[in-house]
Structure formats: structure tokens, C-alpha cells
Amino acid sequence: MKRPQQPLSQEEQRKRGRSYLTWALLVLTFLAVIALPTMIVMFFGLLPTLVAWIVDRTKGKAASITVGSVNFIGVFPYIMNLWTDFNSVDRALGMVSDIFTLLVMYSAAAFGWLMFLSMPSGISSFVLVLQQRKVAALRGEQKDLIEEWGPDVASLVEMQKMEKQEAHMELGMEGIELEVLD
Amino acid sequence: MAEALDQAVETAESQEGTPTPQEGEGGVVPSADSPGETREQATAGTSPDGAGAQTSGPTGPPDKITAQTPKAKAPKAEPEKPKEETSASPIVKSTGIPIPDLGGPLPQLDPGKYPPILVNGRYLVSPSMALPELNSPSALAYVAEDRREPGRQLFALICKPGLPVRIRLMAELKNQMIHGMIPIVDYGPVLWTPIEQTAIVVIFERPLGGRFIDAFGEHAPKINEYEIGKMLIEPVAHAVSSLSQLDFAHRAIRIDNLFFMDKEKRELVLGECFTSPAGFDQPMIYEPLDRAYAMPSGRGAGMSYDDMYALGILLLFTLQGYNPIARMSDEEMLAQKAEKGSYQCLCGNERIPLAMIEPLRGLLSDDDFERWNMEALEQWLNGQKKTPIQRRPAERPKTAFKFSGRELRTTRSIAYAFSKNVPEAIKVIKNGKLEQWLRSSLSASDIAEGISAVLAISKIHENSPDGADEVLVSKVCMRLDPHAPIRYKNFAFMPDGFGTAVAVEYLRKGNFQIPGEILARDLLSYWFAAQHSQSPDLVAQEKAFQTLRGFAKINEWGYGMERCLYELNSSLPCQSDLLRLTYVGHTDDLLNALDGVADQIDAQTRPMDKHIAAYIATHFKYDITPHLKAMTDPKEETSLIGMLSLFALMQWRMKIESLLGLSSWLGGLLSPAIGTYHSRTTRRKIEQEIPALVRKGSLPELFDLIDNADRRQKDTQDFEEAQVAFAHAEAEIESIVGEGVDQEKAALQTGEKVTSMIAIVISMIATTVIIFVSAI
Structure with a gap:
């Protein structure tokens, strides 16, 4: 059985963020050393993704992932070109200075944004319908249980609710006391 | 018939507490307000014949029974009539010999309406053929017939319902005939149709010569000293001796209880002694002093030396032909006996034949250990001389003790007077006059110290029931007269008579108020402690009473005073209201009796009450403590399962085949279970499944169905699993639509997540395609 994860404190989160940044910089430095042309194309090609990452406030950075994935489709043919043809910094710079290339890459990113802005609302409507059906099924299951075992079958739930209520009341009382003390 | 019965009930009610003529006023019946007999002898009630008009006096049956009698709608009370004194002949009346009321001629019953009743499948007793000349004080006589031996001369005594009878003694004497005692043929319970109640019927060989006292016709019942030995003493002594060997005492030796078995009037026998508690029917004069102080129901089983005393009185009456102290009231008689001694009181002014002085002196000794025993009597009968007993009158005080306007000279008399006047007694006890008199006039400093100890303890418990005036006076009386009965609130009994006293008290009043208080105050232990010598019998009795006290304290089914009632009266039938029309004298009969009444009782009534539980707890030989515990549980279902399990255990242990009525009754009550x-x-x-098992009449199977361990375990396990499943479903629902959950936001987040996943998949596919295209 999985143990419930404890929420991380702000200090811990900051430490962990610093650690990730350090690792990312190390990897990027390493890649810049061994594959600088690719890194140049990727840096300029994936700039919309970087911007998306910065402005993204969605849970799990869903917007960044969507934009990044589609953006990568626009960047990848040029990287392949580099890898299969002539892999040099000049060529890479040539690519990123070509307006058509950038148009392809950024159009892909724009398509990613379009996708992110249009699809979730449709999917959420579908999910809402599914959830309603699920709740109805669960209520039906509970009704069957009550019919077979009587109202006492809900005693565990009632007890949990009571405990929750008591805990809530205690917290409320503590809050009131603290306010009075203040 | 019913009217006559009703009249009897009304008569019983109207006579309660009514004074009746005193013995000294020419009556020959023990007076109702005579000492010790007030509680019982003042009440009368239904008699087994159903007419009951003639029944009054010492053997009135309990009020409860009269109340239970079907059709007992009492008419308006009639003016009180003087009590019928006796059925004895006028000449016997003039002798002053006390004779209990034996009942007179009964109204003729219609044989068509009251046909003969079958007893034990063999004997026919005819309610329409009464034999008043053979009545006992507590039982009426009827003609009986043996179906196997037509022509056999028998008669039956119908015991008054509710009065404890001496079943164990009946059982012993049915198996062995005792020379000198009327032969008992059989006994058993029957539904006595004239009163529609179950009564014990005892069948005897018929004494063809009739009653001893009737044999004298117009003359006084007198036998000279030469004939009395062979004619009277020998048969009576033989009966007493034989009973003593069986560890019983007769306790009903009196002049009217002697019969001639043969027409020639040669074979004299003692009459029955089973139809009432030991000593219950005895006029007070026949009782040794200590037992005479007790109320009739509390006189106790006694021992053979109590019979010897009664024999002494019988001898005196038959020698003299009259009662020498007929003019004395019972109270005066007791005071005289206490101060002078029984012999001196009875024979002091009489001309006693020389040869009879020693046996009378020996038999009438007030000291149990000095009193002649059977061996001494036999020696005398064989002509051997015994050392004469020196009369030792009670120690005379220097001055008399004045109490309630009387001058008392013995501690016995004082104790008796105290018990009759508690408010006055408490004054003289508390102001120290009693102690002072004991020390100065009687030089009885040990008694005085005992009383001061009682007072000191009473002060400690001043505001508790243990310190009540009645308790204090009762304890002081025990100190003053240790051999006398325990006396508390007019409830006077010898310890061996506590059982019958409790039974009669309950049957009469329907409650255990006073006996319960006696046990709670532990007065019995105090009585035992006050005894000068501690015999093994006394120690065993004390231990038994401690156990009873423990039972009385527990206010649960199977315990309490009901348990004490059955522990003390092993032959008392179950007194449950459910079984009032049946006679349950054994646990084997209980289930069948309940089975029999099942269809006559409201189906919602449980077949269990305090009496049934106590009866089973007393008589059923297996441990039923867990069942009793369950039955007392406040939860109805637990209580029902406890009751069913107990009945199932009984049916299984007693191997009773089928109990259809009881199964159906219980089956209808099991819904909560x-x-x-x-x-x-x-x-x-x-x-x-229940109806099928009810049709089988099997309580064990019914119990197994209701309380099967495997089924219950599975039910519990499945229920727990269902509870968990319900909680999981609830948690899932909560996660979807619970409080604080923004469903749309969550759905949108899901949509965003799905979109990002789709984008990743598309990216991967596109990348793969590009790689392939480049490779080509």
C-alpha cells in the first residue's frame, strides 16, 4: 500500500529547484560541447516552447508540453538535416537565420498553442459526462449495499464524517481561541 | 358452585385481621390473634371443595391463590360471622382440647357436572362424594377408588392449592409403609374441577374405625395409664422412630390426627402430615416453646424431639381427658410455660397417675437435650426406670421487669413482649432500663453486654436500614432468647422454617418484602451467632443462608427472592403466572407445561418470567449462568436468544421429542433475534426456514437456525466487507463531486493533460516518420 506523500515545504521545493537547474545547466553545457550545431538549432527553434514554459500556469505544465511537442515536430526535420548532411555551426546559424525555417518552426509552435486552446474544453465536457455516469453507478452500488445490509452499512462512513466534523470543529475552536488571544 | 367459591374468597378477605374468640373464653380453636399465629390464622380462603364456606381459621390458604381463582369476582362483603370452631363433637369441645378446624359437611355437588377425576391413571377421586369425617385442617377428604382393585377402601385428601406440601416425605412414605402411620397409596397433581385449579391429591388407605376422638362418643377422650402405653404410645412412638430414621419429623401429632385403621378399633395410627408445612396445623400447645413463638408457617421442619413434645401433650390430654390449661389464653400459656416450664405449667395442678409422671416430665421438658428421646421412651415402655429429670425452673429475678403494663420475669417473656410492641421496646432498650435490669435483677451481665454491643452497632448504622428500630429490637430479642425464632415485623420463624414462611408469605401477599428485608439485614447470621453451641447442622444452615443472601442481592432473572423461594422449598411448584393452571413440580414438566399453555396465552408474551428462570436455575442440574446473563441483557434480541438457548438446552438435555406449541410460541417472538x-x-x-422447524417442534434446531456460529461469522465478515465497499464508493464519489471539488476545473485539467499526451504522441509519430523518410 502506498503511503500518502507528505507535501514538501517551500525550503525543500527551492532546494530541489536549484538542484534541477544545476543538472540542466550541466547537461546543456555537455551537449553544447559535443553537439553545438544541434543545440543552436534547437535553442532558436524551441524558443516558443521556452516562452510557453515561462508563462505556463497549468497543472503539470500541460500547455508547455503540448506546445513543445508540436514545436519539436517543426524543429526536428532541420536537426535531421544537420545530422545527415553537414553538421557545422555555420550551417546551423544559416538555418536559424533563414526566415522560412523559422516560419516552419514557429508555425508548428503556433499549431501547438491552437491545439492546447481548443482541445481541453472538448475533452473536459466528455470527462464531465463520464464522471456523472460514474457517480450514478457508485450511488447505485451504495443503494444496493444498504438494501442488503441495512443503514448500518454506512456506519463507517458516518463515523469518518463525524471524525472529520469533530476535527473541523476543533480546528475552528482553535482558530477562535487564537483570534481571541490575538 | 362459582358463587360459593366467590363467597369463600370474600369471606377470606373480610376475615383478615379480625379477632376471633379466645381459647380461654370456652373456644377450642387456636385464636386468630394468638401469639405467633396472627399472620396466618386470621385469614381464610378457598378450600379445595370449592364451597369454602366452612373454611376459616388456622389453615386459610394464601391470598394469591384466592386471587388467582378463576371466576373470583367477589360479591359484596357479608357481615362477619363468628368463626366455626371445630367439627369435633360437643364433648370434645367441653374438654378444652384445642382442635384445628377440620371443615364441616360440604354442599352436595352434582356428579354430572363434576365427574370423578383420574389420578396417575389409576385412582378415581369423586368431587361429588366428600368425606368430611376424614378432613385434614389443610385438605378436604373425598372418596377414592382404585380402578385396578375395585372395592379397595381408599380416600383422597385434596391439598389447598398454593400451600407448600411435604412432597419429599410423601415420596418416601409411598415407597415404604410405616407401622403406626396411615398408609399413603399414591399422590399427584390433578386439575380439581370444582375450583379449576391444580391441586395435589394424596390417596390413603381408608381408616375404617374412624377418628380416635370420635370413638369416645359422648365421653371425654380418656385412656387410663395401664392401656395408654400399648394402645397409644407404642404405635405413635414407632411411627416417630421410623420417620426419624428417614430424617423426618411428623410434626402433626395431635389428638384429632389419630385414626383406627380397623373396624374393631384396635389398630391406632397417626394421621397424615403432608398436606401443609411442618407444624402448620398444630395448635400452639403442641409445639415446644421455641417453635410455639413462631408463626405457623415458620415453625420449621423440626426433629423427632419436637414430635416427642407433641406426644407428651397428647399423652396428657388422653390421660386427663381434658386440657388442664384450657382457660389460659395462648399468651398466658406461653408466659407460664416460659416461667414455670411446660410440665409445671400443664401438670402443676393436676393429679397425674404416678406411673405417668416420669414420661410426662421427660417428654414435656423444654430443653431439647433433656427431653426424652425414643430410646428413653422405649426403656420406659419396657419397664426400665429412668433417672427422674429434675425440674429446673427459669432463674427468678430479684424484681420483675415492667413492660407495657405487665410484669415479666424471664428473658424469653421479655423478648416475646418486645417483638409484639416495637415502639415501646425501643424506648426501654435505648434508655438503658433493660440493661440495668439484666445486670441488677437477673445478674445476666453477658446478655447485657451483648445488648450494649447491638446498640453500639445500631448507632453506627443510625440512618441506614441496618439501624432501623425493627432490626434493633429483633437483634435484642435474639440476645435475650437465642433459641426463640427470628422475629422481625411480626414475621416470626425458626431458621429451618424460613423456606415455608417465605413461601406462605409470597403466596399470600404476592411479594417478598419482609423476607427480603430479613436477608438484606442479615438477621439469620445474627441468630446463628447468638447460639451458644454451633452444631454442624447449624453451620451448614448458616452457609446455605449466606448463599441465599447472595442470590437475593442479584436483581436479575434466575436470582433474587424468587431463587431463594425455590432453593428453600424444593418441592414448591413453579409459581409463574403463565403456569397458574398447571402444576410444575419438576423441570421435566416445565417445558411440557409451557407447551401446553402456548395456545392459551397472548403470543406476544414471553414464555419466561422471574419465577420460571428461578425455578430452572434451582432445579436444572446443568450450568445455565451464561443463559441467565443473556436473558437479563437489556437488548431485546440478546435476551430472546438467551431464552431460546436455555429452552433448547433443556429440551436437548431432557431428551424431549417435540414441543410444537412452545416452538410456535418462540418462533413468533424471534423477529428481533x-x-x-x-x-x-x-x-x-x-x-x-422457521415454519418447518416449528412443525418439527425442535427448539435446538430452531436455536441453531437463529444463532448458527458459522452463519453469524460469515454475516459479520460480509457485513464488514460491505462497509468497506460502501466507504470506498463514498470516497470515490467524494473525489468526483465532493465538497470543495471544482468539477469543471478538474475536468478542464484532465482535458489539458489529455491534450498534452496527444501532442506527445503526435510528436513521437511525426519524429518517427521523419526519421524513416530521411533514411529512405
Whole structure:
């Protein structure tokens, strides 16, 4: 059985963020050393993704992932070109200075944004319908249980609710006391 | 018939507490307000014949029984009539010999309406053929017939319902005939149709010569000293001796209880002694002093030396032909006996034949250990001389003790007077006059110290029931007269008579108020402690009373005073209201009796009450403590299962084949017990199976169906699983639509997540395609 994860404190989160940044910089430095042309194309090609990452406030950075994935489709043919043809910094710079290339890459990113802005609302409507059906099924299951075992079958739930209520009341009382003390 | 019965009931009610003529006023019946007999002798009630008009006096049956009598709608009270004194001949009346009321001629009953009743499948007793000349004080006589031996001369005594009878003694004497005692043929309970109640019937060989006192016709019942030995002493002594060997005492030796078995009037026998508690019917004069102080129901089983005393009185009456102290009231008689001694009191002014002085002196000794025993009597009968007993009158005080306007000279008399006047007694006890008199006039400093100890303890418990005036006076009386009965609130009994006293008290009043208080105050232990010598019998009795006290304290089914009632009266039938029309004298009969009444009782009434539980707890030989515990449980279902399990255990242990009525009765009550199963399916299944088991009449199977361990365990396990499943479903629902959950936001987040996943997949596919295209 999985143990419930404890929420991380702000200090811990900051430490962990610093650690990730350090690792990312190390990897990027390493890649810049061994594959600088690719890194140049990727840096300029994936700039919309970087911007998306910065402005993204969605849970799990869903917007960044969507934009990044589609953006990568626009960047990848040029990287392949580099890898299969002539892999040099000049060529890479040539690519990123070509307006058509950038148009392809950024159009892909724009398509990613379009996708992110249009699809979730449709999917959420579908999910809402599914959830309603699920709740109805669960209520039906509970009704069957009550019919077979009587109202006492809900005693565990009632007890949990009571405990929750008591805990809530205690917290409320503590809050009131603290306010009075203040 | 019913009217006559009703009249009897009314008569019983109207006579309660009514004074009746005193013995000294020419009556020959013990007076109702005579000492010790007030509680019982002042009440009369239904008699087994159902007419009952002639029944009054010492053997009135309990009020409860009269109240239970069917059709007992009392008419308006009639003016009180003087009590019928005796059925004895006028000449006997003039002798002053006390004779209990034996009942007179009964109204003729219609043989068509009251046909003969079969007893034990063999004997026919005819309610329409009364034999008043053979009545006993507590039982009426009827003609009986043996179906196997037509022509056999028998008669039956119908015991008054509710009065404890001496079943154990009946059982012993049925198996062995005792020379000198009327032969008992059989006994058993029957539904006595004239009163519609179950009564014990005892069948005897018929004494063809009739009653001893009737044989004298117009003359006084007198036998000279030359004939009395062979004619009277020998048969009576033989009967007493034989009974003593069986560890019983007769306790009903009196002049009217002697019969001639043969027409020639040669074979004299003692009459019956089973139809009432020991000593219950005896006029007070026949009782040794200590037992005479007790109320009739509390006189106790006694021992053979109590019979010897009664024999002494019988001898005196038959020698003299009259009662020498007929003019004395019972109270005066007791005071005289206490101060002078019984012999001196009775024979002091009489001309006693020389040869009879020693036996009378020996038999009438007030000291149990000095009193002649059987051996001494036999020696005398064989002509051997015994050392004469020196008369030792009670120690005379320097001055008399004045109490309630009387001058008392013995501690016995004082104790008796105190018990009759508690408010006055408490004054003289508390102001120290009694102690002072004991020390200065009687030089009895040990008694005085005992009383001061009682007072000191009473002060400690001043505001508790243990310190009540009645308790204090009772204890002081025990100190003053240790051999006398325990006397508390006019409830006077010898310890060996506590059982019958409790039974009669309950049957009369329907409650255990005073006996319960006696046990709670532990007065019995105090009595035992006050005895100068501690015999093994006394120690055993004290231990038994401690056990009873423990029972009385527990206010649960199977315990309490009901348990004490049955522990003390092993032959008392179950007194449950459910079984009032049947006679349950054994646990084997109980289930069948309940089975029999099942269809006559409201189906919602449980076949269990305090009496049934106590009766089973007393008589059933297996441990039923867990069952009793369950039955007392406040939860109805637990209590029902406890009751069913107890009855099932009884049916199984007693190997009773089928109890259809009881099964049906219990089956109808089991809904709450079935409700203890959580699963509706299981409940339905059980409900469907019950009718089949009810038709089998098997309580063990019914119990197994209701309380099967495997089924219950599975039900519990499944229920727990269902609870968990319900909680999981609830948690899932909560996670979807619970409080604080923004469903749309969550759905949108899901959509965003799905979109990002789709984008990743598309990216991967596109990348793969590009790689392939580049490779080509």
C-alpha cells in the first residue's frame, strides 16, 4: 500500500529547484560541447516552447508540453538535416537565420498553442459526462449495499464524517481561541 | 358452585385481621390473634371443595391463590360471622382440647357436572362424594377408588392449592409403609374441577374405625395409664422412630390426627402430615416453646424431639381427658410455660397417675437435650426406670421487669413482649432500663453486654436500614432468647422454617418484602451467632443462608427472592403466572407445561418470567449462568436468544421429542433475534426456514437456525466487507463531486493533460516518420 506523500515545504521545493537547474545547466553545457550545431538549432527553434514554459500556469505544465511537442515536430526535420548532411555551426546559424525555417518552426509552435486552446474544453465536457455516469453507478452500488445490509452499512462512513466534523470543529475552536488571544 | 367459591374468597378477605374468640373464653380453636399465629390464622380462603364456606381459621390458604381463582369476582362483603370452631363433637369441645378446624359437611355437588377425576391413571377421586369425617385442617377428604382393585377402601385428601406440601416425605412414605402411620397409596397433581385449579391429591388407605376422638362418643377422650402405653404410645412412638430414621419429623401429632385403621378399633395410627408445612396445623400447645413463638408457617421442619413434645401433650390430654390449661389464653400459656416450664405449667395442678409422671416430665421438658428421646421412651415402655429429670425452673429475678403494663420475669417473656410492641421496646432498650435490669435483677451481665454491643452497632448504622428500630429490637430479642425464632415485623420463624414462611408469605401477599428485608439485614447470621453451641447442622444452615443472601442481592432473572423461594422449598411448584393452571413440580414438566399453555396465552408474551428462570436455575442440574446473563441483557434480541438457548438446552438435555406449541410460541417472538443478522437475504432465508422447524417442534434446531456460529461469522465478515465497499464508493464519489471539488476545473485539467499526451504522441509519430523518410 502506498503511503500518502507528505507535501514538501517551500525550503525543500527551492532546494530541489536549484538542484534541477544545476543538472540542466550541466547537461546543456555537455551537449553544447559535443553537439553545438544541434543545440543552436534547437535553442532558436524551441524558443516558443521556452516562452510557453515561462508563462505556463497549468497543472503539470500541460500547455508547455503540448506546445513543445508540436514545436519539436517543426524543429526536428532541420536537426535531421544537420545530422545527415553537414553538421557545422555555420550551417546551423544559416538555418536559424533563414526566415522560412523559422516560419516552419514557429508555425508548428503556433499549431501547438491552437491545439492546447481548443482541445481541453472538448475533452473536459466528455470527462464531465463520464464522471456523472460514474457517480450514478457508485450511488447505485451504495443503494444496493444498504438494501442488503441495512443503514448500518454506512456506519463507517458516518463515523469518518463525524471524525472529520469533530476535527473541523476543533480546528475552528482553535482558530477562535487564537483570534481571541490575538 | 362459582358463587360459593366467590363467597369463600370474600369471606377470606373480610376475615383478615379480625379477632376471633379466645381459647380461654370456652373456644377450642387456636385464636386468630394468638401469639405467633396472627399472620396466618386470621385469614381464610378457598378450600379445595370449592364451597369454602366452612373454611376459616388456622389453615386459610394464601391470598394469591384466592386471587388467582378463576371466576373470583367477589360479591359484596357479608357481615362477619363468628368463626366455626371445630367439627369435633360437643364433648370434645367441653374438654378444652384445642382442635384445628377440620371443615364441616360440604354442599352436595352434582356428579354430572363434576365427574370423578383420574389420578396417575389409576385412582378415581369423586368431587361429588366428600368425606368430611376424614378432613385434614389443610385438605378436604373425598372418596377414592382404585380402578385396578375395585372395592379397595381408599380416600383422597385434596391439598389447598398454593400451600407448600411435604412432597419429599410423601415420596418416601409411598415407597415404604410405616407401622403406626396411615398408609399413603399414591399422590399427584390433578386439575380439581370444582375450583379449576391444580391441586395435589394424596390417596390413603381408608381408616375404617374412624377418628380416635370420635370413638369416645359422648365421653371425654380418656385412656387410663395401664392401656395408654400399648394402645397409644407404642404405635405413635414407632411411627416417630421410623420417620426419624428417614430424617423426618411428623410434626402433626395431635389428638384429632389419630385414626383406627380397623373396624374393631384396635389398630391406632397417626394421621397424615403432608398436606401443609411442618407444624402448620398444630395448635400452639403442641409445639415446644421455641417453635410455639413462631408463626405457623415458620415453625420449621423440626426433629423427632419436637414430635416427642407433641406426644407428651397428647399423652396428657388422653390421660386427663381434658386440657388442664384450657382457660389460659395462648399468651398466658406461653408466659407460664416460659416461667414455670411446660410440665409445671400443664401438670402443676393436676393429679397425674404416678406411673405417668416420669414420661410426662421427660417428654414435656423444654430443653431439647433433656427431653426424652425414643430410646428413653422405649426403656420406659419396657419397664426400665429412668433417672427422674429434675425440674429446673427459669432463674427468678430479684424484681420483675415492667413492660407495657405487665410484669415479666424471664428473658424469653421479655423478648416475646418486645417483638409484639416495637415502639415501646425501643424506648426501654435505648434508655438503658433493660440493661440495668439484666445486670441488677437477673445478674445476666453477658446478655447485657451483648445488648450494649447491638446498640453500639445500631448507632453506627443510625440512618441506614441496618439501624432501623425493627432490626434493633429483633437483634435484642435474639440476645435475650437465642433459641426463640427470628422475629422481625411480626414475621416470626425458626431458621429451618424460613423456606415455608417465605413461601406462605409470597403466596399470600404476592411479594417478598419482609423476607427480603430479613436477608438484606442479615438477621439469620445474627441468630446463628447468638447460639451458644454451633452444631454442624447449624453451620451448614448458616452457609446455605449466606448463599441465599447472595442470590437475593442479584436483581436479575434466575436470582433474587424468587431463587431463594425455590432453593428453600424444593418441592414448591413453579409459581409463574403463565403456569397458574398447571402444576410444575419438576423441570421435566416445565417445558411440557409451557407447551401446553402456548395456545392459551397472548403470543406476544414471553414464555419466561422471574419465577420460571428461578425455578430452572434451582432445579436444572446443568450450568445455565451464561443463559441467565443473556436473558437479563437489556437488548431485546440478546435476551430472546438467551431464552431460546436455555429452552433448547433443556429440551436437548431432557431428551424431549417435540414441543410444537412452545416452538410456535418462540418462533413468533424471534423477529428481533433474526434482526441481529445484517444481511437481508440471510434474514429472509431464516424466516422461511422457521415454519418447518416449528412443525418439527425442535427448539435446538430452531436455536441453531437463529444463532448458527458459522452463519453469524460469515454475516459479520460480509457485513464488514460491505462497509468497506460502501466507504470506498463514498470516497470515490467524494473525489468526483465532493465538497470543495471544482468539477469543471478538474475536468478542464484532465482535458489539458489529455491534450498534452496527444501532442506527445503526435510528436513521437511525426519524429518517427521523419526519421524513416530521411533514411529512405
